[in-house]
Amino acid sequence: MRRPVKRSQKKKRFFLLMLAVLLLTAPGCWRGRELNARSFVTAVAFDLPTEEGADPDEFLLSIQVPIPAKMAGEGGDQGGDGKPFVVYGTTTKMVTTGIRQLQRQLDRELFFGHTHLILFNVEVAKAIGVDRLLDYFKRDYRVQRRARIAVIDGEAREILKLEPPISQTPAAYIENLLSGQSASGINYISDFGRFLVEQGDVGFDPVLPRVSKGKETALTGGGAVIKNGKFVGWLENNETRALNILLNQKIVSIYEVKCPLHPQEEIVVRTTGFGSRYRLNNQNGRTVMQIRVGGQFETVEFTDQHGPLATIQDDLEKTVSAAVRAEIEQVIQKAQELGADILGVGRRLQALKHDLWQAMDWEREFPAFPIEVEVDMEWTMTVRRFGG
Amino acid sequence: MKQEKRSLDARQVTLVVLGFGIGGGILTLPSLAAKVFGASGWLIVLVLGLFYTGGAWIAGRLAERFPEETIIEYSPRLLGKYLGLLFNLIFITSFLLVIPIEIRILQELVNISLLPDAPIWFVSGSFLLAIAYGASRQIDQIAQVNELLIEIAIIVGLFVVLLAMQHFEPLHLLPFFSKDLIHPDKVNELVGMAFSFASFPVISMVVPYLRNPRQTTPAVVKGNIFITLVYTIFTLIVLGVFGYQETTKLSWVALELAKSINIEAVILERLDLVLIVSWISALYTTALLAGFVVSASVKRMFKLKKHAYVIWALVPLVYYLSTIFTNYFVWTRWSVYVAALFVVISVFFYPLLYLLSLRKGNGHA
Numbered sequence: 001m002r003r004p005v006k007r008s009q010k011k012k013r014f015f016l017l018m019l020a021v022l023l024l025t026a027p028g029c030w031r032g033r034e035l036n037a038r039s040f041v042t043a044v045a046f047d048l049p050t051e052e053g054a055d056p057d058e059f060l061l062s063i064q065v066p067i068p069a070k071m072a073g074e075g076g077d078q079g080g081d082g083k084p085f086v087v088y089g090t091t092t093k094m095v096t097t098g099i100r101q102l103q104r105q106l107d108r109e110l111f112f113g114h115t116h117l118i119l120f121n122v123e124v125a126k127a128i129g130v131d132r133l134l135d136y137f138k139r140d141y142r143v144q145r146r147a148r149i150a151v152i153d154g155e156a157r158e159i160l161k162l163e164p165p166i167s168q169t170p171a172a173y174i175e176n177l178l179s180g181q182s183a184s185g186i187n188y189i190s191d192f193g194r195f196l197v198e199q200g201d202v203g204f205d206p207v208l209p210r211v212s213k214g215k216e217t218a219l220t221g222g223g224a225v226i227k228n229g230k231f232v233g234w235l236e237n238n239e240t241r242a243l244n245i246l247l248n249q250k251i252v253s254i255y256e257v258k259c260p261l262h263p264q265e266e267i268v269v270r271t272t273g274f275g276s277r278y279r280l281n282n283q284n285g286r287t288v289m290q291i292r293v294g295g296q297f298e299t300v301e302f303t304d305q306h307g308p309l310a311t312i313q314d315d316l317e318k319t320v321s322a323a324v325r326a327e328i329e330q331v332i333q334k335a336q337e338l339g340a341d342i343l344g345v346g347r348r349l350q351a352l353k354h355d356l357w358q359a360m361d362w363e364r365e366f367p368a369f370p371i372e373v374e375v376d377m378e379w380t381m382t383v384r385r386f387g388g
Numbered sequence: 389m390k391q392e393k394r395s396l397d398a399r400q401v402t403l404v405v406l407g408f409g410i411g412g413g414i415l416t417l418p419s420l421a422a423k424v425f426g427a428s429g430w431l432i433v434l435v436l437g438l439f440y441t442g443g444a445w446i447a448g449r450l451a452e453r454f455p456e457e458t459i460i461e462y463s464p465r466l467l468g469k470y471l472g473l474l475f476n477l478i479f480i481t482s483f484l485l486v487i488p489i490e491i492r493i494l495q496e497l498v499n500i501s502l503l504p505d506a507p508i509w510f511v512s513g514s515f516l517l518a519i520a521y522g523a524s525r526q527i528d529q530i531a532q533v534n535e536l537l538i539e540i541a542i543i544v545g546l547f548v549v550l551l552a553m554q555h556f557e558p559l560h561l562l563p564f565f566s567k568d569l570i571h572p573d574k575v576n577e578l579v580g581m582a583f584s585f586a587s588f589p590v591i592s593m594v595v596p597y598l599r600n601p602r603q604t605t606p607a608v609v610k611g612n613i614f615i616t617l618v619y620t621i622f623t624l625i626v627l628g629v630f631g632y633q634e635t636t637k638l639s640w641v642a643l644e645l646a647k648s649i650n651i652e653a654v655i656l657e658r659l660d661l662v663l664i665v666s667w668i669s670a671l672y673t674t675a676l677l678a679g680f681v682v683s684a685s686v687k688r689m690f691k692l693k694k695h696a697y698v699i700w701a702l703v704p705l706v707y708y709l710s711t712i713f714t715n716y717f718v719w720t721r722w723s724v725y726v727a728a729l730f731v732v733i734s735v736f737f738y739p740l741l742y743l744l745s746l747r748k749g750n751g752h753a
Contacts, residue, residue, distance in 0.1 A: 018521055021514065141500045145647045193555075193648045200634035201560075344559075351427075351562035358568065 039065045039108040042085070042171035043117035045156035046124045046133050049091045059124050059133070061098035062089040062157040063110070064117075064171060085170055087160045095136035113142035116171045117178075118149045118192065119156040119211065122224065122231055130208070131199060131229025138196065145193030148178045151224035151231060153212040162218055177220045178209050185244055185253030185271075186237040188223040199229070203346025203362060207243065210234060227340040235342075239334055242327035245274045245293060246343055255297070257323050259304055260315030268301035269320055271377070278348055287356060288370045289345050293328065296380040307386050317379050325375040336367045345369060395528040396594060398603035400535060404594060404677060405444075405611025407534040409587030410542065410618065411486075411674030412493035415642045415667070416720070417584050417619060418626035420577045422635040426569025427561055429632065430624040436581055437616025443734040444588035444612035448605030450742045451591050455601035459592035459741070460688045466744040467737075475737050479589065480685045482729035484702070486678040488709035489726065490671045491515055492719045495710070497671075500640070501664050512710050519672065520703050523679030524696035527597045530680050534673045541670035542618070548642075548663050549625050551649045560631040561624070569632070576724055579731060583723045584619060586730035588612055589738070593681045639716055642667075 043064040050060065070084040088105060092098030103110055118137065120130055130151070137143045152159055164173035178187060188209045190198075198206035210222035223235040223243065235243060244251045252272045259265040274295040281288050297320050299308050335342050346366060350357040396404075421429030454462045459479065464472025491512045498511050522533060563569065591608045595601055626641050629648065638644050646660035683698035692698065713719035 018517075021517060141643075145644065146650055193644075197555075197630055197634050200637065201631050202633060347559060351559045354563035354566050 037108055038111045039106055040114045041110055041112050042066055042114060042169065043119065043160050043174070044112075044115060044137075045119040045121070045152075045160050046128075047121040047156050048123045048127065051091070054091065055093065056127065057093050058091050059093075059128055060089055060091050060157065061095060061102070062087055062160055063102060064160040065106075065110075066169060066171075083161075083163060083170075087157065089157060095133065099136075111142070112137070112140055113144070115143055115147055116175045118147055119159055119174075120149070120151050120208075120231075121156040122151055122153055124156075125151050125224065125226070125231035127230075129228075129230040130195075130226055134192075134195075137192065143192070145191065145196070147192045148175050148209075149190065149192055149195055150174075150178055150209045150211045153210055153222075153234070155213070158213050159211060159218055162213070162216075165217055174211065174218055177218060178211070184221070185241045185251035186221040188235070188240050188244065189249060199226075201344070201347055203341060203348070203350045203357070204344045205340040205342050207235065207240075207342050210240075225335075225338055225340045225342055227338070232340055233334070233338045235331065235334060238327045239331040242324075242331040243342060245295070245324065246276050246291065246328060246331070248274070248276050250274070254300065255320060255323050257316075257319045259302070260312045260319055261306070261309075262304050265302070265304035267299055267303075267316070269297040269316075270300045271295055271297045271320070271324070273380075278345075280348065280353055283370075286370060287349075287353065288372055289348070290372045290374070291328075293324065293373065293375045294378070295324065295375075296378050298380055305387070308383050313379055317377055320377040320379075321375040324377060325373055328373050328375065332371050332373070336369070339363065339367050341366050343371070345371065393528075394597055394599045396531055396597045397599055398607040400531045401591065401594060401598055401604065401607040402611040402614070403535050403538055404531055404590060405587050405608055406542070406614060407538040407670075407673035408590045408677040409585065409611070409615040409674075410538060410670050412490050412671055413581075413584035413723070414545075414619060414622060414670075415493070415497075415640050417581060418623045418635055418641045419638060420581050421623050422627060422632040424571055424574045424577050426566065426571075427563060427627060427632045428565045428569070429635075430561070430620055430627055431565070432578070433581070433623045434616065434620040436578075437585055437612070437619060440582070440585040440588070440734065441609060441612040441616060443586070443738060444591075444608045445605060446738050446742050447588045447591050447734075448608040450738060450745060451595040451608075452601055452604045453745050454595070455598070455604075456596055458596060458684070458688055459589075460685045462745075463737075463741060466741050466748065475733075475741075476685070476689055478729055478737075479733060480682055480689075482726055482733060483589075483678045483681045483685070484706070485709070485722065485726045485729075487516075487519065487675045487682070487706050488713060489719055489723050490675040490678070491519075491706070491710040492713040494668060494671050496716065496719075497640070497643075497664055497667070501643070501661060508711055513707065515672070515675075516703060516707055516710070519675045519679050520699050522672075522676045523683055523699045527594060527680065527684075530676060534677065537669035538673045541666050541673075544663060544666035545618075545622070545642075545670075548646045548649065548659055549622055551651060551659070552625055552629050552645045554650070555648055556625065556628040557631070558628065560628050580720065580724040580727050582731050582734075583727035585612070585615065586727070586734050587615065589730070589733055590677055590681055593684050 041063045045062040047060040049058050064085050064087050066085045088102050090098050090101040092101060099110055120133065159174065162170060164170055179189065188207050190208055195206050195208065198204055205225065205227045207223040207225055209220060210224050212219045221237040223240040224231050225233045225235060241251065241253055251274060255269050255271055256266050257269060259267050274293065277292045279290045281290050332343065346362045418429065421433050425432045460476050463475045467475055494515050495508060495512050498506055522530060588608050591604060595604055598604060626645055627635055629645060635641055643660045643663065646663040649659050679699050682702065683695035686698040687695040713722060
């Protein structure tokens, strides 16, 4: 009778031991770091060094770190000149070395898991290249693919020092500006993950949003064309809008067009529902890319005394279509001038006419590749008021 | 032969095949497929899956012919003493090596994302103890645990894949089978992909526990078809989202896919961490079933009393093996070796055993 009792006791002991092991491991903690032992880097900026005679391979790495006590409105004396964040900078050749140098000034571990913004001064993007500087962030698993990247027309570090005009965190302010929520259509909406995918795509050159410093705020609009990892040229606001239309980015925007009845007067239209369809056609032995763009608009403001009129419908649709087409042709021309296939024509050729693609030297042929555009805008009226 | 307690139903057997097949391999499978077949990598996953489903059918039919025995017992009768012994050793070795590889994958996942500095003895050690404890139990308990865990992992995985559709670009899947994008020189990667598919041999060890052995073939074929569909859809989505160029540059594509998802309205902002936590379940079921197969095989080979003794005795060896897979390149190389063993088992031994069983007609069915 004693043996079974012993066996059951042994089982119980073993079960308790296993339970203890599981309890110890269940919290999943190892070398846990308290929140107050970490500095959360919300934004990173790259500029050229300010010192004269600096090594051409060096760059100025700046980071923005929020001060939690000040963000919560408690004040305190933790630097930052009364701002809820502090910006640190160092000159370096490698991002990792720069982070180590910055770490020497801080008693908390720098943590990049909450980095929402990575900004590049245009000169750095041109000289060293965006791709080269992003290498560290590509390899750090903690960095989010949804972090926003932008090229700064001016000093990137200065953008980090801007305080948001309406209460929110500084990085969130720029992040929101770079998102599509402004509904202006002139921002190129991208993020770290999208940039990596576009950079990897054959026959496609990526674009990053442009940011510049206004008087007291940051200004968005426009795009930076990146080729082989480096900046090659800017896209203006209307060119960026046209690119968004071509890339089916579902933008909403406004256009100012001449009134068909009174050319000296203007009508503002709100455009939406854009869709671009691509077709590779053979015309007289030449392959031509035909792009058909469709969309809708509604009239939102008139400088003339008359409001929406049924008689101007056809002419207004033609006028708006022409305005959209003019912008699209402008961005195509800019892309071909820069020799950067930001439209993804090469990607379509590579995917759909692969034999032809293989026979081509795309770098050489893209600037002269025939691209035809047709635009058909439709007036979808939601009339609330006739007359002035 | 002692009559085993028949406690498993066909659904549980299908889930056992899924539980063993869906593990760490899927996290890296799209990269391997893209390296060999470029934008059409998903198609080779489908073709390989269907090929191994044929193997699953053979394994099912073979198992049905010997419903009272495992392959360890009847293979020496069919192949002869020495070839049978060789087969048994290859069979046991291939399953044994799966455990340290899965442990190593877990260690990397945990170090990459959850606990960057957690040492091997802590992460791998505790995982191995949990595997050994689980594998020392009876098959009905193992099947129940597997049933729960693999369903959680699959549901979360499919949820991630579905949400990732927001970034899907059909052009990324073209050109279709273009010669310049196919790299036959990387055939070892192709062999490595077998690591993800060859889960059906597990059936050869569980058939004596199946309530109705006649359901073996449908259950194992169903399991393999499901694995094939899951892997094909997953590879298709990954290639559509990232394009083949970016896919080949990523080591843990599944995690990157989860990271790319943007659902601001939902509190689950870090879906990659949710995926990792649930995928630990999938790693566990693979290692757990491998542990059971190894211990049950050794028990039957040496006519031991309990399979639990075997798995606990193997713990130091498995731990040592997991520590020699020092980095990604080492464990992926070993996974190719293991996959090669599974290819030998699936493509050579199983058809041979089935043909011999038909010829000798010494099955019970």
